[in-house]
Amino acid sequence: MSASAAPMQSLSDRVQPYTFPEHVLRAGFMGLVPFFVLTDGAVMLGEEPVEHRPHGGAGILCALSDGQRLVTGGEDGKVVETLPDGTAKVLAEEKGRWVETLALGPDGAVAFAVGKKVVARDGKGKMRDWSAPSTPQGLAFAPKGYRLAISHIDGASLWFAATDAAPEKYEWKGPHLDVTFSPDNRFLVTSMQENQLHGWTVQDKRHMRMSGYPAKTRSFSWSHDGLWLATSGAEAAIIWPFAKDGPTGKAPRECGVRPAKVTQVAFHPKALVLAIGYEDGFIMLVRLTDNAELLARTPGEDRKPVTTMAWDAPGKHLIFGLENGEAGLLALPM
Amino acid sequence: MLDTPEKIPVTVLTGYLGAGKTTLLNRILSENHGKKYAVIVNEFGEIGIDNDLVVGADEEVFQMNNGCICCTVRGDLIRIIENLMKRKGRFDAIIVETTGLADPAPVAQTFFVDQDVQAKSRLDAVVTVADAKWLAARLKDAPEAKNQIAFADVILLNKTDLVTPAELAAVEARIRAINPYATLHKTTKCAIELEKVLDRGAFDLDRILEIEPAFLTGDDHHHHDHDHDCGPGCTHESHAHHDHHLHGHHDEEIKSVSIAHDGDIDPEKFMPWINDLVQVEGPNILRSKGILSFRNEPKRFVFQGVHQILDGDVQREWKPDEKRVSRIVFIGRELNEKALREGFLGCVAK
Numbered sequence: 001m002s003a004s005a006a007p008m009q010s011l012s013d014r015v016q017p018y019t020f021p022e023h024v025l026r027a028g029f030m031g032l033v034p035f036f037v038l039t040d041g042a043v044m045l046g047e048e049p050v051e052h053r054p055h056g057g058a059g060i061l062c063a064l065s066d067g068q069r070l071v072t073g074g075e076d077g078k079v080v081e082t083l084p085d086g087t088a089k090v091l092a093e094e095k096g097r098w099v100e101t102l103a104l105g106p107d108g109a110v111a112f113a114v115g116k117k118v119v120a121r122d123g124k125g126k127m128r129d130w131s132a133p134s135t136p137q138g139l140a141f142a143p144k145g146y147r148l149a150i151s152h153i154d155g156a157s158l159w160f161a162a163t164d165a166a167p168e169k170y171e172w173k174g175p176h177l178d179v180t181f182s183p184d185n186r187f188l189v190t191s192m193q194e195n196q197l198h199g200w201t202v203q204d205k206r207h208m209r210m211s212g213y214p215a216k217t218r219s220f221s222w223s224h225d226g227l228w229l230a231t232s233g234a235e236a237a238i239i240w241p242f243a244k245d246g247p248t249g250k251a252p253r254e255c256g257v258r259p260a261k262v263t264q265v266a267f268h269p270k271a272l273v274l275a276i277g278y279e280d281g282f283i284m285l286v287r288l289t290d291n292a293e294l295l296a297r298t299p300g301e302d303r304k305p306v307t308t309m310a311w312d313a314p315g316k317h318l319i320f321g322l323e324n325g326e327a328g329l330l331a332l333p334m
Numbered sequence: 335m336l337d338t339p340e341k342i343p344v345t346v347l348t349g350y351l352g353a354g355k356t357t358l359l360n361r362i363l364s365e366n367h368g369k370k371y372a373v374i375v376n377e378f379g380e381i382g383i384d385n386d387l388v389v390g391a392d393e394e395v396f397q398m399n400n401g402c403i404c405c406t407v408r409g410d411l412i413r414i415i416e417n418l419m420k421r422k423g424r425f426d427a428i429i430v431e432t433t434g435l436a437d438p439a440p441v442a443q444t445f446f447v448d449q450d451v452q453a454k455s456r457l458d459a460v461v462t463v464a465d466a467k468w469l470a471a472r473l474k475d476a477p478e479a480k481n482q483i484a485f486a487d488v489i490l491l492n493k494t495d496l497v498t499p500a501e502l503a504a505v506e507a508r509i510r511a512i513n514p515y516a517t518l519h520k521t522t523k524c525a526i527e528l529e530k531v532l533d534r535g536a537f538d539l540d541r542i543l544e545i546e547p548a549f550l551t552g553d554d555h556h557h558h559d560h561d562h563d564c565g566p567g568c569t570h571e572s573h574a575h576h577d578h579h580l581h582g583h584h585d586e587e588i589k590s591v592s593i594a595h596d597g598d599i600d601p602e603k604f605m606p607w608i609n610d611l612v613q614v615e616g617p618n619i620l621r622s623k624g625i626l627s628f629r630n631e632p633k634r635f636v637f638q639g640v641h642q643i644l645d646g647d648v649q650r651e652w653k654p655d656e657k658r659v660s661r662i663v664f665i666g667r668e669l670n671e672k673a674l675r676e677g678f679l680g681c682v683a684k
Contacts, residue, residue, distance in 0.1 A: 061417050134396075193448075
């Protein structure tokens, strides 16, 4: 908690609350249009949410937005793109399988995995696939080039998805979960089943181990300047320094220490301010420069985990959703 | 943990190829029993029913290193369960089917080792479907079949219509030699009331209190029991009493050891002992189970384990008329009965 004795300032009264009937899988913005994706297959668009069902009656397993479009993967084996006006287009379909992992890339590219098969679809609709050595757990496009990182058991593979070249292996024993590139394309980081992160330098595969978490890291966020990686999985947001040579030999920052695990982190798009969501439904904003804390949400009786958070591009609104269907849109006072 | 109502019960369904797992699954999915099951299958095509709660899995096993415990888990299962749990309201329980050749350990261990899975679900029982006609042969040539019997909390001895009463008694004796503690049901076409197989709570664990090990060591004066065939109409909750008279038949490889103490156990001694034991002997111990009376504890302590992984908690209160007996059971290979007995009795509360 905050070191000062004065009660923490709160922005709770600036939150427009919503209550949905299902777990909120993803919340975000397309342009300035807010959206909420529910696990039962509903996509709620707009400040006064209008329901769309891009997967018909099927549930949605994963969803991502690049700010222009929303892409969802469903229990119906479909990958569907939804635009801010609600129009939907099926990008791909794998009958009888769950689409559990997605990544969005440059120029309208999408990647997804069904079983061991990874499919990359470029903006023109051309698809290529690659069979991973074990089921891909995470996918991420590199910030530059049409290159996809795939995390799996015993490491990650980097695939130039437009070529026939064999993907390059980044090995580290153990099961890897999610994967992310640093915005400057210098570092590749995965979260692991064994409550730690692993990193490599993209160029020379130097290893970095980031451990000490009591739970799995399931949320990453890079700061706008690319120098910090905030992570969930502890009773504080753990923020690793990635300036120069990366975090090796350096201690991470711990922000927003509370007696509850952090489930979501989201860096402000323009300032060193981190939104931190907890397993008990609280959301806090922390400014890294002076550790100032602001409460953004105080939960009611039903204290369920925050499952998704995102800022709009100008950094004026924070949107979030919870496991129990509660959600909100916070307007910053500026 | 065993009592937490919020946790979704998970049944692991094993059985050698052709024993009748798919028949049982089709019954679970098609019959009108008022419950909804999410079913994780390994061969999508086999289930003839179109149901959006049937999920295909890849049986991907990996080694996990969590501090001092190293064990194998099913990675694909972790994610499927995570995804299912995001829409909990849709189903009452989960069934995980394994392939006929699978070792049940990684599936079971997944429910003890992964924090997120453990927080939301609990392993209810390992149910093994066995083919009455072919099991005896498979026990000789297929180690997987033997493991599946040893692992089971509930065994469906299926296709009983294809064997003579003498053959049936013989195969039952073989099962009992490996695993005397599983609840055994004899079936034809897997016809059984589903509540005898699914969402058992710790019910099947109670069998370890009901069976006196002496009955299992081959006292030839006992007559073979005239066990009735339990069809769908049978309402006998437990067949333990019938089973008492089974003839002792020692399996040459897998055996069980049961140790009882008529009174309290000291948890301060027991916990370190059992933890050390499974660390060292884990590879040989397929299953461990126990119901313990801890000193000054009004509730029963119940635990179960798979290899080196243990999970236990206080459960219901001891009933006023219930004898406070502590008993543990191990099923495994090369078990040193003498050492186990001395170790456990060294934990008796003084």
